[in-house]
Amino acid sequence: MSSCPHHVDGIHLIPIKQHCILAAKSIIEVSGTRDNSAAPFKGNSGKTAEMAYDWIMNAASIETISLDPDPDNGTMMCRPAWEYAETRGKLLEQFMARFVRFNFIWTGFEILTDLISPKNDGARKKTATILLRDHYDPLPRIGEFDPVLECFKCHIRDSHLFNTSLKEFCETDDCTTSGIAIHVCSTLRNSFAHGSLHMPEPNDWNWPTRSNSDEHVLRTIGLASRLMLLSIQMLLVGALNREGLSGQQHHPTSLFTEDDEINLKDFLMTSHRSDITW
Numbered sequence: 087m088s089s090c091p092h093h094v095d096g097i098h099l100i101p102i103k104q105h106c107i108l109a110a111k112s113i114i115e116v117s118g119t120r121d122n123s124a125a126p127f128k129g130n131s132g133k134t135a136e137m138a139y140d141w142i143m144n145a146a147s148i149e150t151i152s153l154d155p156d157p158d159n160g161t162m163m164c165r166p167a168w169e170y171a172e173t174r175g176k177l178l179e180q181f182m183a184r185f186v187r188f189n190f191i192w193t194g195f196e197i198l199t200d201l202i203s204p205k206n207d208g209a210r211k212k213t214a215t216i217l218l219r220d221h222y223d224p225l226p227r228i229g230e231f232d233p234v235l236e237c238f239k240c241h242i243r244d245s246h247l248f249n250t251s252l253k254e255f256c257e258t259d260d261c262t263t264s265g266i267a268i269h270v271c272s273t274l275r276n277s278f279a280h281g282s283l284h285m286p287e288p289n290d291w292n293w294p295t296r297s298n299s300d301e302h303v304l305r306t307i308g309l310a311s312r313l314m315l316l317s318i319q320m321l322l323v324g325a326l327n328r329e330g331l332s333g334q335q336h337h338p339t340s341l342f343t344e345d346d347e348i349n350l351k352d353f354l355m356t357s358h359r360s361d362i363t364w
């Protein structure tokens with residue numbers, strides 16, 4: 087296990103499932119805010135806030151994926167080979183569940199970008215980054231974003247599973263804007279889509295040259311999900327800022343909050359933190 091200084095005691099986040107639910111519900115809440123002609127969602131892609139909600143709730147719902155460790159059925163395996171296949175199968179089940187969750191969150195992000203942006207030219211990564219630059223920056227980045235990003239970079243750097251372009255991306259200093267996570271996560275997603283992401287190996291069976299532990303890989307994918315959820319929250323803040331709606335008090339319809347009215351921007355900036363209760 088690498089000695090990453092960030093994840094030991096530096097990150098205060100609510101559990102991932104709860105974080106997904108909050109992000110999904112926040113999209114519904116932001117879609118309901120308007121003032122005369124100002125509305126945070128101006129896109130005309132035919133997509134709806136409910137679609138983004140559904141995908142991110144799918145991410146919240148994922149618990150396990152089951153794999154058949156011996157799909158070829160009946161291969162003659164000696165006992166150690168069988169034990170290896172079984173252990174690796176269990177790891178891959180966890181790996182895939184995390185990867186599916188990450189991909190569902192990414193789908194929610196793409197829908198959200200289409201909802202926010204009046205221009206729908208398909209370049210969502212760029213559109214989202216520009217939106218953040220123009221309507222979120224130079225505010226301080228959302229709480230816990232920086233330690234999560236640092237932890238993610240640290241884990242990518244130490245791992246042989248991730249391709250060179252992703253490692254190089256994590257080494258650049260171009261990490262000053264809030265759009266960084268969208269870029270780095272799209273690189274991770276592409277490395278999977280284009281086949282350059284390696285499968286993790288179980289700890290006990292690692293070759294000496296392989297420095298990865300299984301928790302290390304699972305954690306990295308989990309951090310990518312966190313970064314996308316935080317980016318979604320910042321995009322929502324950007325959409326409210328753009329329309330001059332971020333100062334408004336709001337009656338939540340879907341959020342679990344004790345208060346009658348909340349400031350949605352304050353909620354979006356802090357609701358994912360385990361050290362703050364709403």
Ligand SMILES: [Zn+2]
Nearest residue numbers: 090092093237
């Ligand atoms: Zn870490």
